[in-house]
Amino acid sequence: AQSVAQPEDQVNVAEGNPLTVKCTYSVSGNPYLFWYVQYPNRGLQFLLKYITGDNLVKGSYGFEAEFNKSQTSFHLKKPSALVSDSALYFCAVRDSGSSNTGKLIFGQGTTLQVKP
Amino acid sequence: DTEVTQTPKHLVMGMTNKKSLKCEQHMGHRAMYWYKQKAKKPPELMFVYSYEKLSINESVPSRFSPECPNSSLLNLHLHALQPEDSALYLCASSQLRGVPGQLPATDTQYFGPGTRLTVL
Numbered sequence: 001a002q003s004v005a006q007p008e009d010q011v012n013v014a015e016g017n018p019l020t021v022k023c024t025y026s027v028s029g030n031p032y033l034f035w036y037v038q039y040p041n042r043g044l045q046f047l048l049k050y051i052t053g054d055n056l057v058k059g060s061y062g063f064e065a066e067f068n069k070s071q072t073s074f075h076l077k078k079p080s081a082l083v084s085d086s087a088l089y090f091c092a093v094r095d096s097g098s099s100n101t102g103k104l105i106f107g108q109g110t111t112l113q114v115k116p
Numbered sequence: 117d118t119e120v121t122q123t124p125k126h127l128v129m130g131m132t133n134k135k136s137l138k139c140e141q142h143m144g145h146r147a148m149y150w151y152k153q154k155a156k157k158p159p160e161l162m163f164v165y166s167y168e169k170l171s172i173n174e175s176v177p178s179r180f181s182p183e184c185p186n187s188s189l190l191n192l193h194l195h196a197l198q199p200e201d202s203a204l205y206l207c208a209s210s211q212l213r214g215v216p217g218q219l220p221a222t223d224t225q226y227f228g229p230g231t232r233l234t235v236l
Contacts, residue, residue, distance in 0.1 A: 032221045032222050034224065036227075041145065041204075041225040041230075041232070042230070042231045043120075043122075043206050043228050043229040044159065044206065044208075044227040045227070046225075046226060046227075049222075049224060051222045059182055063177070086189055090158055090159075093180065094221040094222075095221065096221050103161055103164075103172070104225060106158035106159060108130055108158060109156065109157070110159070111156070
């Protein structure tokens with residue numbers, strides 16, 4: 001069965017410092033991985049995705065994520081955090097294997113708090 | 117343009133009311149989705165339409181009735197809801213390529229801003 005884990009409910013970081021939001025996954029085939037951000041009372045905004053190719057994926061608003069097949073991880077990173085990055089972040093996965101129904105499987109979400 | 121619009125933004129209804137949520141996209145996407153999201157939780161898939169046909173129903177109670185009148189519009193008709201149905205309802209869309217009836221695993225879903233529903 002497909003699953004996604006975001007081990008931290010909340011991540012706190014000071015403005016200007018690098019940030020990492022962790023995500024690990026479990027699929028039977030090749031993973032297709034996505035990151036979304038949700039600001040209060042808003043819908044989900046797509047940040048980036050990994051399908052194939054370069055393990056380092058660059059996305060919107062200066063975010064990037066590194067795919068690590070051996071560790072089954074897809075951590076979201078940003079070199080210098082902004083207060084405006086404070087939001088709820090979701091990692092999601094789809095499976096390329098026969099179990100794929102096209103459904104996105106979401107992690108439980110990580111709240112990022114960036115303090116001035 | 118990756119915009120999905122939803123109306124209304126907020127909706128308050130009684131348990132005996134009938135109301136509808138509307139979703140619209142003009143990106144030429146042929147897959148459209150309804151999700152339900154409780155506070156600080158991940159979205160839960162409710163329905164998927166592909167090529168205007170219902171392809172996935174996640175065992176949603178019949179008091180929720182989806183409709184896809186054309187390739188740009190998706191409605192969710194609500195009737196006799198319960199207070200526990202109060203949530204943010206999100207619409208999403210994605211391109212649909214390949215074999216009809218299959219949802220490509222690589223396609224990105226783009227979400228609307230949601231309708232905040234309160235059932236009294």
